[in-house]
Amino acid sequence: MKDLALRALDAVARGGVTYADVRAIETREREVTTKNGKAGHVSGAESQGIGIRVLAFGCWGFAATDDLSKDGIESAATLALEIARAGTAAKKADVALAPEDKYQATWVSPCAIDPFSIPVDSNLAVLLAVDQEVRRNSAISLAEANMHFERRRQVFASTLGSLIDQTRTSSGAGFSALCYKDGEIQKRSYPNSFGGQYQLKGYELVEQLDLLRHAPRIAEEAVALHSADQCPEGEFDLILDSSQLGLQIHESIGHPIELDRVLGTEANYAGMSFLTLDQLRHLRYGSEIVNVVCDARLEHGPGLGTFAFDDEGVPAQQTDIIRFGRFTGYMTSRETAAAVGETRSNGCMRADGWARLPLIRMTNVSLKPGRQSLDEVFGADHAIYMETNRSWSIDDKRYNFQFGCEIAWEMRGGKRIRMLKNPSYSGISTEFWNACAAIAGPQHWTLWGVPNCGKGQPEQVMGTGHGASPARFRKIKVGGAYGG
Amino acid sequence: MEAEEIFNQVVAAAQALGVTEVEAILGGAEQALTRFANNAIHQNVAERTTHLSVRAAIEGRTARASTNRLDAASIRAVVERAIAITRLTEPDAELLPLAEPAEYRSVARWSAPTAHSTPQERAEAVAAAIHVVEAAGQTAAGIYSTDDTQFTLMNSRGVRAQYRETMARFSITAMASDSSGWAKASACDLRDVDPLGLALSASRKAAQSAAPRELPPGRYTVILEPAAVLDLAGQMFGDFSATAVRDGRSFLNDRIGRKIFGENITIHDDVSHPLQSGAPFDGEGVPRRGLTLVEGGVVRDIAYSRQAAAHAGVEPTGHGFPLPNEYGETPANIVIAGGDTPVEQMVASTDRGILVTRFWYIREVDPYEKIFTGMTRDGTFLVEGGRVTAGVRNFRFNQGLMEMLSNVEALSPAVRASGEETFDMVVPAMKVRGFNFTEVTRF
Numbered sequence: 065m066k067d068l069a070l071r072a073l074d075a076v077a078r079g080g081v082t083y084a085d086v087r088a089i090e091t092r093e094r095e096v097t098t099k100n101g102k103a104g105h106v107s108g109a110e111s112q113g114i115g116i117r118v119l120a121f122g123c124w125g126f127a128a129t130d131d132l133s134k135d136g137i138e139s140a141a142t143l144a145l146e147i148a149r150a151g152t153a154a155k156k157a158d159v160a161l162a163p164e165d166k167y168q169a170t171w172v173s174p175c176a177i178d179p180f181s182i183p184v185d186s187n188l189a190v191l192l193a194v195d196q197e198v199r200r201n202s203a204i205s206l207a208e209a210n211m212h213f214e215r216r217r218q219v220f221a222s223t224l225g226s227l228i229d230q231t232r233t234s235s236g237a238g239f240s241a242l243c244y245k246d247g248e249i250q251k252r253s254y255p256n257s258f259g260g261q262y263q264l265k266g267y268e269l270v271e272q273l274d275l276l277r278h279a280p281r282i283a284e285e286a287v288a289l290h291s292a293d294q295c296p297e298g299e300f301d302l303i304l305d306s307s308q309l310g311l312q313i314h315e316s317i318g319h320p321i322e323l324d325r326v327l328g329t330e331a332n333y334a335g336m337s338f339l340t341l342d343q344l345r346h347l348r349y350g351s352e353i354v355n356v357v358c359d360a361r362l363e364h365g366p367g368l369g370t371f372a373f374d375d376e377g378v379p380a381q382q383t384d385i386i387r388f389g390r391f392t393g394y395m396t397s398r399e400t401a402a403a404v405g406e407t408r409s410n411g412c413m414r415a416d417g418w419a420r421l422p423l424i425r426m427t428n429v430s431l432k433p434g435r436q437s438l439d440e441v442f443g444a445d446h447a448i449y450m451e452t453n454r455s456w457s458i459d460d461k462r463y464n465f466q467f468g469c470e471i472a473w474e475m476r477g478g479k480r481i482r483m484l485k486n487p488s489y490s491g492i493s494t495e496f497w498n499a500c501a502a503i504a505g506p507q508h509w510t511l512w513g514v515p516n517c518g519k520g521q522p523e524q525v526m527g528t529g530h531g532a533s534p535a536r537f538r539k540i541k542v543g544g545a546y547g548g
Numbered sequence: 549m550e551a552e553e554i555f556n557q558v559v560a561a562a563q564a565l566g567v568t569e570v571e572a573i574l575g576g577a578e579q580a581l582t583r584f585a586n587n588a589i590h591q592n593v594a595e596r597t598t599h600l601s602v603r604a605a606i607e608g609r610t611a612r613a614s615t616n617r618l619d620a621a622s623i624r625a626v627v628e629r630a631i632a633i634t635r636l637t638e639p640d641a642e643l644l645p646l647a648e649p650a651e652y653r654s655v656a657r658w659s660a661p662t663a664h665s666t667p668q669e670r671a672e673a674v675a676a677a678i679h680v681v682e683a684a685g686q687t688a689a690g691i692y693s694t695d696d697t698q699f700t701l702m703n704s705r706g707v708r709a710q711y712r713e714t715m716a717r718f719s720i721t722a723m724a725s726d727s728s729g730w731a732k733a734s735a736c737d738l739r740d741v742d743p744l745g746l747a748l749s750a751s752r753k754a755a756q757s758a759a760p761r762e763l764p765p766g767r768y769t770v771i772l773e774p775a776a777v778l779d780l781a782g783q784m785f786g787d788f789s790a791t792a793v794r795d796g797r798s799f800l801n802d803r804i805g806r807k808i809f810g811e812n813i814t815i816h817d818d819v820s821h822p823l824q825s826g827a828p829f830d831g832e833g834v835p836r837r838g839l840t841l842v843e844g845g846v847v848r849d850i851a852y853s854r855q856a857a858a859h860a861g862v863e864p865t866g867h868g869f870p871l872p873n874e875y876g877e878t879p880a881n882i883v884i885a886g887g888d889t890p891v892e893q894m895v896a897s898t899d900r901g902i903l904v905t906r907f908w909y910i911r912e913v914d915p916y917e918k919i920f921t922g923m924t925r926d927g928t929f930l931v932e933g934g935r936v937t938a939g940v941r942n943f944r945f946n947q948g949l950m951e952m953l954s955n956v957e958a959l960s961p962a963v964r965a966s967g968e969e970t971f972d973m974v975v976p977a978m979k980v981r982g983f984n985f986t987e988v989t990r991f
Contacts, residue, residue: 104874150667185636205796244796464989
């Protein structure tokens with residue numbers, strides 16, 4: 065791998081470039097799913113290739129190939145240069161990069177149990193046991209369970225002289241129970257919807273999730289939702305579980321702080337951001353108790369956004385995004401850092417594989433735990449508590465959002481008084497975070513993984529991390545999804 | 549290396565392990581994309597990829613392994629992995645033997661100018677489009693991409709299904725100080741894509757929607773341009789699946805044969821339509837049949853994979869995904885029948901309404917009532933007295949598809965539409981009464 069990266073770097077550097085970097089990557093994946101007592105998707109995949117990024121003639125060029133022969137690499141290097149030259153047809157200014165040191169490093173993410181050492185039939189046995197437990201409830205129409213494992217080794221080499229060898233192992237698992245009856249579909253998922261929980265861990269994650277123990281409750285709730293009351297429409301105090309709050313952070317803080325969006329380079333697809341440059345260090349983003357960081361360091365936890373170096377060779381860092389409610393920082397790259405007066409990137413460039421260009425992506429964007437106990441968070445006179453995302457939508461500047469959850473309860477004096485179905489809430493990002501009234505402490509904080517964040521053209525799918533504790537928000541608009 | 553030669557190696561490796569039922573999908577692609585923003589090219593990429601995916605079938609068990617390495621050792625290794633995984637799975641009494649050979653319709657969807665497009669040609673077209681927008685005092689962002697993809701599906705029973713396609717896409721957003729406009733098109737032949745025309749359209753929309761007014765949320769008559777129809781109506785076709793109905797996760801669970809849309813809604817799945825793209829066979833090599841999904845508002849056909857068809861006692865329709873999978877099948881070549889009312893005439897006949905260029909971030913709110921939420925974006929206009937009078941701030945909608953497609957007052961001729969929320973389809977623009985906007989955003 066190192067030889068491959070260095071050969072490719074040599075091939076492109078010979079062409080005369082201002083800067084170049086190469087990522088040689090090999091990936092191994094396993095996906096196992098079950099559905100209603102049978103194996104669903106069972107597959108293993110391996111992939112190897114290189115991505116060559118050059119800065120020449122003041123423009124970027126990028127070419128990727130899985131033809132790793134001498135000719136294949138030469139051909140990709142030549143194409144990357146040709147592409148950079150073509151960019152001069154529509155160039156406004158030469159690309160300039162913030163300085164960065166060179167690094168020689170090897171880093172392997174912690175992994176207690178190699179997930180690829182566990183046989184597929186053992187994976188299936190675990191999932192089928194969960195499936196059986198879910199379907200023990202005869203009202204369940206569809207039980208689905210899944211596991212996903214990935215190991216990616218990446219060797220990064222750049223003309224700065226960096227040579228960085230990183231291996232990251234991630235795992236994910238979860239299950240869901242769907243109940244269709246009387247012209248209505250209701251669904252519950254554990255530990256989260258859309259595939260469950262994902263972290264930078266080995267098979268130990270699956271053991272920690274204890275899927276089987278939760279199967280009866282999840283099935284029972286999916287069925288009970290059919291006889292629950294419809295979530296009312298109106299303004300309520302809102303309590304969110306940490307998984308839903310993780311997605312709320314992702315959509316209404318994580319994406320708006322991507323500096324490339326702010327600068328317009330994602331305008332045609334993902335959109336821009338309400339966080340224009342004049343808002344930095346001025347905007348009251350949230351209430352005094354809202355503190356958010358972007359942190360790729362292992363000290364933050366085993367998130368999908370945890371690494372040692374980003375994909376342009378910048379070390380993992382922690383950046384304050386919101387301090388005591390004030391907006392204090394963006395996610396940057398070597399190309400964009402200067403736009404906010406920084407002399408160095410804060411290390412947020414990531415690509416979803418060897419075939420794609422690094423972009424500014426979320427690492428782990430997390431709400432720091434608060435000081436309240438869980439009783440204090442749930443202690444409002446009257447509130448609605450929602451759990452587990454069902455749908456999410458936000459405008460292209462990340463102002464107006466609407467989320468639906470799988471289940472909710474009306475709360476009085478900290479007690480659940482009735483279950484509610486089809487809950488939703490909506491608002492404007494800054495108004496929502498300024499309404500934050502209570503955040504539970506560190507013992508209730510979970511680092512959630514979002515494995516499917518889309519961005520870029522061609523689209524890239526990235527895993528991001530979001531830590532959160534349950535929190536309460538004042539006077540939020542609830543129930544609008546079924547309104548009108 | 550030829551596909552047949554690689555498949556022979558796959559078969560030999562499988563036979564060495566005592567396995568005779570094996571399927572392989574061998575594919576490759578060359579994709580290039582020139583991306584621009586702030587009136588300059590800023591990301592400019594190309595990728596060459598290879599893919600060999602092998603599925604073994606052993607006594608009711610099946611599993612798949614894939615690689616992008618095509619040397620003899622890697623081919624042998626991927627076959628061994630596929631077989632090893634397969635042997636560890638549980639048998640499925642419903643798993644069918646591999647598909648038998650079949651005849652496929654011929655579709656011509658490869659063009660040499662698209663396949664051979666150079667970075668310089670794309671850059672020049674982008675520069676010209678940027679010039680149009682910049683000359684109007686606006687800022688352009690977008691993409692121009694060209695792809696050449698091919699794959700061959702082969703199995704040990706003799707299936708040999710080959711497909712090659714080129715695709716060109718041009719998309720542009722023109723931005724003014726408080727407004728924006730958007731246009732996009734795709735075609736198998738880049739000569740059918742007009743970057744300058746799209747740039748002009750986006751620029752006009754940005755200019756016309758300047759100084760947007762804020763209107764209250766509520767029920768409005770809307771004129772949905774084809775991309776808006778595509779991205780919203782296109783969300784429902786995964787439910788026209790026998791497996792989805794069997795699982796109870798389709799909104800058609802008890803609605804097949806029932807009238808759920810207006811009489812003016814007829815929808816086909818037609819792989820041979822001249823504006824369509826995609827292979828004339830499915831993930832097992834079954835020829836795609838034409839389907840009448842909706843006729844006069846009544847749900848008629850749904851798609852059946854081989855396994856779903858066997859379970860239901862009908863013929864497969866050729867819409868199955870590669871096995872193994874949990875989703876079964878889906879229609880893939882949607883054609884919503886159009887009418888004869890151009891968008892201009894829809895506007896002229898509207899006393900008060902909203903003209904929508906595109907929707908964004910569409911997500912399902914209710915799976916059975918088929919309610920979706922999302923936002924308008926990049927060109928939302930107020931129509932008053934039969935003409936466009938102003939841009940308006942973007943709305944959030946929460947809209948049921950059955951209600952929407954029961955309230956269609958007029959349809960334009962159908963065109964190939966390209967959006968960002970689902971795959972390309974052939975759809976008309978629609979004038980719809982009582983569309984449910986529930987909130988307004990800040991721009």
